[in-house]
């Protein structure tokens with residue numbers, strides 16, 4: 672199928688992209704990897720009047736660790752993260768699970784974050800690790816915690832005249848670990864069920880910070896605060912992880928579909944949460 676007609680702007684700077692977007696209001700969309708936007712336009716699920724292509728904007732492809740943060744620019748592709756030594760914990764664990772090599776070579780983490788697809792993997796990883804999204808508009812830059820950025824099903828907190836320039840993920844300075852457990856029907860698919868886990872240990876070996884988030888079994892990527900609260904202050908153990916896994920299963924809202932029954936998916940959440948926490952703890956304990 673062919674998309675509706677649209678105007679096309681190839682921005683050469685963030686300022687130019689923001690100005691083009693501001694000029695077209697809610698009829699403009701940023702084009703990054705195009706791996707979600709172009710299929711949606713072809714299926715006429717999206718019909719923006721203007722595309723603002725950011726692929727020629729210098730500097731947006733930076734992936735670096737500075738000031739205790741992993742900074743992921745708006746043109747960093749999934750594949751860049753999968754092969755980077757800078758990725759850690761749940762980030763390194765999730766990157767190879769995003770679709771297939773073709774999509775990973777073009778799609779971007781920031782595009783995925785902006786898209787807010789509840790079956791998308793990155794927002795759960797960012798909720799578990801406590802990331803921030805940096806947005807730029809005509810009046811400057813603002814930093815939005817990922818918990819506020821993910822508003823709803825395919826809905827983010829950006830204003831019409833803003834774009835995402837980067838995502839900042841805090842790099843733990845103590846012992847930490849993370850894992851992303853994903854069940855897909857076949858290689859390259861979106862998740863049927865996925866769970867992100869992130870743990871940081873204090874000096875005594877007790878859990879000082881915990882992040883658990885769910886993909887595909889909730890209307891939007893969701894942080895399981897009840898499970899995180901149970902984990903913090905306690906030492907990693909099978910019983911503790913089973914308790915957290917039960918809370919994650921209770922927080923999930925799966926539906927019956929061709930991929931499985933709601934009851935079965937809830938059990939996968941339980942098993943995957945336990946596995947993700949066990950893997951995260953083992954990584955943290957190895958230092």
Ligand SMILES: Cc1cc2nc3c(=O)[nH]c(=O)nc-3n(C[C@H](O)[C@H](O)[C@H](O)COP(=O)(O)OP(=O)(O)OC[C@H]3O[C@@H](n4cnc5c(N)ncnc54)[C@H](O)[C@@H]3O)c2cc1C
Nearest residue numbers: 701703704705706707708770778779782783785791792835
């Ligand atoms: C066959 C297939 C399988 C896939 N499987 C998976 C999977 O298993 N897991 C997964 O997580 N994803 C999957 N995806 C989606 C893929 O990861 C996309 O790359 C991602 O969702 C969007 O990134 P993008 O750079 O391609 O964004 P685009 O398609 O260019 O844009 C997507 C949306 O985000 C907006 N946007 C993009 N960048 C910005 C920005 N910097 N600022 C503001 N708005 C922005 C666009 O305007 C658009 O609304 C799959 C896609 C395909 C085609």
